Amino acid sequence: MSENTDKYFITLSSYPRAILHIDCDAFFASCEQAGDPRLKGKPIVTGKERGIISCASYEAKAFGVKRGIRLSEAKRLCPALLILPSDYETYSLYSERMFDIIKRFTPSVEEFSIDEAFCDITGLRRVYRASYPEIAGRMKERIQKELGLTVSVGLSLSKTLAKICSRHDKPDGFTAVPGYRLHKFLKCSHLDTVCGFGPNTVELLRKHGIKNVFDYVNRPEDFAKRLLGKVGIELWRELRGESVYKLCREEKKKYLSISKTRTFMPASREEDHVKARLTRNLESACIKLRRHSLSAAKLLIYLKASDFKTCGLEAKLNRHSSSTLDFMGICGKLFNIAFNENIMYRATGVVLSDIVPEGVDSRTLFDDPVRIEKIARLSKVTDTINIKYGKHTLHVAASDTLKTAGNGHPRNNVAWRKQELLKGETPRKRLKIPLLRV
Ligand SMILES: [Mg+2]
Structure with a gap:
């Protein structure tokens, strides 16, 4: 892209809105490692009860082990692999604690999934006497210190951009892209990093000669509209730094x-x-x-x-x-x-x-x-x-x-936190405090 076309792209001052996306790295596996330090640094996976991997730790990923592959295949790739049954109750409570920590910094938090949150820290610089990247850094550090979980954080001007940022440098990453650096960042962002561009959309955009996210936002708005309709425009604006998608702060307690x-x-x-x-x-x-x-x-x-x-x-x-x-x-x-x-x-x-x-x-x-x-x-x-x-x-x-049919089955392995209850605790309450062992 020549310098000439660059000028059509709006350049904004640093952060008209400061939106964060916080995403936990290898969440289920990290919870297991946080709860049992003996598992730290080891290749572990969860999903024993399904026969298919539901999450692999980064140590396991280094061997090519990843989500969705069969356990037998994983064991072949990494013979030292530790295979654990999933313990979703523990994961959901770690998740709850992570959101609690984030909410200490700002009330404007969207619980996007079990291990991901969006939050809006616009206007908080004065409160914390810190820049936006510094505030984000503090949140990341608190989560790491209190829960033993590493997160990847993205800071930018809209939800879509923040999500690209958090993906940019995983695990344990921090990527902040202010408005005036946006065009440079988008030039090296692949289309499939945009949440909302599926494989078919990416294919379609490529056919129109769009190679990266910058090419997309550099086309006229009308082009986005004609090709992808309403969502196309929304994403086009979000990617140019306009915060179109608002945070959904309602707690997901209402069950349908x-x-x-x-x-x-x-x-x-x-x-x-x-x-x-x-x-x-x-x-x-x-x-x-x-x-x-x-x-x-x-x-x-x-x-x-x-x-x-x-x-x-x-x-x-x-x-x-x-x-x-x-x-x-x-x-x-x-x-x-x-x-x-x-x-x-x-x-x-x-x-x-x-x-x-x-x-x-x-x-x-x-x-x-x-x-x-x-x-x-x-x-x-x-x-x-x-x-x-x-x-x-x-x-x-x-x-x-x-009662008898599944004895010895991984599902029937009782999680450690249920075996070691303190007086007056139920297993559900136990989860609130990860057990620290030396
Ligand atoms: Mg994650």
Whole structure:
């Protein structure tokens, strides 16, 4: 691109808006390493229960091990690889703590995914008596010090730009691009680093002679509109340093649906076993409903065969509920339709939807209020017992076979933090404080 065309590109003073994107490096693996220092510096992966890697530490990545490949293949690439079962509860609580730290600096935080946040620190220079890159550096340092997790941080003028920046230098990176350096930065940014440009879009842009992000923003706005429509313009503006996408600060506590799924090994065609797996998912989903004081009316079940083909069926209760027993009858009926004894199954799942806050009374004339009341009380008692003695200690009979069926299976390995409880703690509370061991 000649100097002549450069002048069409707007150049802004440093940070009209200062948007940060904070992204944790190899998040699941890093949580495992933060929780157990013996794993630090070692090639580890999570996903033992699925047979496929869900996250690889940077030490493992150095051997070519990455997300999505089979464990056997990974072990071949790196014989010293440590394979751990996923522990999503721990990850979600590390995530919560990371967001808490970020929120100490600014209330304007969007929890973008379990390990990513956008935040707006515009106007905070005076408060912290520091420049924007310095503020970002402090946040990064706090996360590292308090949680033992490294993050990659991007600082720029819009969400889209900040995200390109955080990706620019991973792991443990920090990239700040102020307005007056934007054009230089975009010239060395590939199209596929833009969140919103999928492989097809990149292909299309290449056909029009656009090789990097700078080429895109240097075309007229009309070009972006004609080629990619509304999103095209929005991205075109974002990439030129105009903050179009606002931060979404609402906490993601409102559930539209709650789903629970589990993959099991070995695959099975045994009716009782597959049904028990499905029932256990239903129990877990109902527990979650109750924990958040919600009830649901729609149930979807699905059975996944070992060739990855999935059969799903949906039904609606005639009223909202959060009790497993209320869903059991319809769940059994759907299962009987979906199940085929000639198929090997490897996973089951349930999705509860049409969710309303607990207490919304949707009883019909034909419901038995005494029975409803009894079942609700039973659920409460079950929760109390299970909180005290462990999840699923008390369960419905249909999932009883699981007690013995999966012994020795990675899923049944109890996470370290659940074994070492301090007095008065439940495993859920335990998660709030990573256990430091010497
Ligand atoms: Mg990440």
